[in-house]
Amino acid sequence: MRVFNLIWSGQAASLIGTAMTTFGIGVWVFTRTGSPTAFATLILAGSLPGLLTLPFAGVLVDRWDRRLVMLLSDTAAAVVPLTVLTLNSAGMLRLWHVYVLVAVGSVFKAFQFPAFSALVPQLVSKDDLGRANSRESVAEAGGMVFGDLLGGALYGVLGLNGLLLIDLGTFCVALSTTLHSYRLRPAIPPVRAKDAPPRRMRADMAEGWRFIRQRSGLLGLLVFFAFYNLMMEVALVLLAPLVLSSNPPSTLGAVNAAGAVGMIVVSGVMSFTRQPRRLVRAVLAVAVLHGVLLLVMGVGHAAPLLLAVGMFGVLGGYAVTNSATTTLWQRKTPTGLQGRVFSVRRLLAWSADPVAFALAGPVAAYVGTPLADAGGPLPDTVVRLTGTGTSGGIAMVFLLSGVLLTGVVAATCLLRSVRRLERELPDADEPEPAVSAAAP
Incomplete structure (x- = not known):
């Protein structure tokens, strides 16, 4: 499970960073609006677009190298905290900016779950599937716990910009571990035969x-x-x-x-x-x-x-x-x-x-x-x-x-x-x- 553990560790770090950013953006929205409706809209913007993207994401995960999908997803998702950081530092961040960027981030993160879940059986034996999937649960729970704890403790000290910088750092960790996995395991069996006829996206969905x-x-x-x-x-x-x-x-x-x-x-x-x-x-x-x-x-x-x-x-x-x-x-x-x-x-x-x-x-x-x-x-x-x-x-x-x-x-x-x-x-x-x- 060496390659799996390497990729998993990077994803676990990224989940903590993402949870910290989620916490910080939620606090930013509520302190500026005082509106539960605005906060609920933020939650909706962070979930519904990703939900609607899942069928499309699943098709691409089966067509492409799954590690490549994870790399592209992490890279694209990192643009969101980077953009928020830039706008907030310039004093130009507005509520509608946050909604749009959070929605874009949910779309890119929608590729992570099917890509990583489908990659696991290619990395570990059937006997190790249970342990590998349990470690995924550890990463998710750790993201919830440590993300909220660190976000709450550091928001008053570092502010939203500090949490965004930490999140960008965890994205770099996730990217580096996935890239390093190519050195340990350069080849993964293709999931689609090279001579398979091309198919329409709707048929694959x-x-x-x-x-x-x-x-x-x-x-x-x-x-x-x-x-x-x-x-x-x-x-x-x-x-x-x-x-x-x-x-x-x-x-x-x-x-x-x-x-x-x-x-x-x-x-x-x-x-x-x-x-x-x-x-x-x-x-x-x-x-x-x-x-x-x-x-x-x-x-x-x-x-x-x-x-x-x-x-x-x-x-x-x-x-x-x-x-x-x-x-x-x-x-x-x-x-x-x-x-x-x-x-x-x-x-x-x-x-x-x-x-x-x-x-x-x-x-x-x-x-x-x-x-x-x-x-x-x-x-x-x-x-x-x-x-x-x-x-x-x-x-x-x-x-x-x-x-x-x-x-x-x-x-x-x-x-x-x-x-x-x-x-x-x-x-x-x-x-x-x-x-x-x-x-x-």
Whole structure:
């Protein structure tokens, strides 16, 4: 895993730098506008363009050298902090500049996930896929934790420009490690035959979806994750108002930190151990655990310790799920199709976020709060568990999400194609990656 570890280390550093810049730009926008709407627009600008770019990105990842895609993506994405730094230093930075540049950056970063995920099976053996994917989770969690911590600590000292300079430095680290990997492993097997006839972009985009649709087990698993993510995000997006309704902001920081620590700890352990033999079974077991944790957090929302424990388990469970599902899809998808297939998979997974963001508030206000009312349709014993008012309505959303998620898991277990996916769908018939002479 020498080449993988080299590239991974550069990407991990870049994730921390990007998180610091994200934090700094968010603070800059809010301090100048004081508008939650402006802040929400920033989040939308940083997510929606990349989401819409994924199908196109997946096609190019399968047509080009995947390391080259990562190099081009990192180089283009570095233009964004460089431009923001230049404009801010000249006193010319405006809000619309930030929106446009963040949107451009999300487009370029959309190439990173399918490129790196599809590159991993070309760098490591099948036996090492689980550990490699777990280290990806460590990098993502580390970016969240250290990016926010360093961003918060350094913004007051260095300002936005200082954070942007650090981000540019981490981009240089990512570029240098990827370039250095060519010395250790100069050749990677092509994913597309040189004599293959040229195809239209639209046909290549459709092929990723067609591959999934023709395999009922993978399609069923994808539908499961669409509902799974929706149930989880509808509840978790309300965590901040749930905590802040009866606690100071420092408590929210502690709860979020507990979740990030859970993801780092579990990912770290998995990166040095073997994954479960039955990956689908592990994913469904984690989903059941998440359903139980949502119930516990809804009932115990007045106790910050229970919320912290719940978030530790939720994000720790995500580490297992992310690693297991990525490994499963890598094993079942031919290398030449992985860019397109992974883009479709991520597109549907990310699509749950804006839907959840749109639903969470109205569900809490018009469903959760009336159900938690003392004169509502539920028994008084249930109302006593959640409490009343706004916090009671949000707690009720946690309870409903936990129950619905458990139902989704039960329905998925009835699907033979998903339950027996690993046995009935053979692994993709791809050669093992060649071992470089420079590798140990």
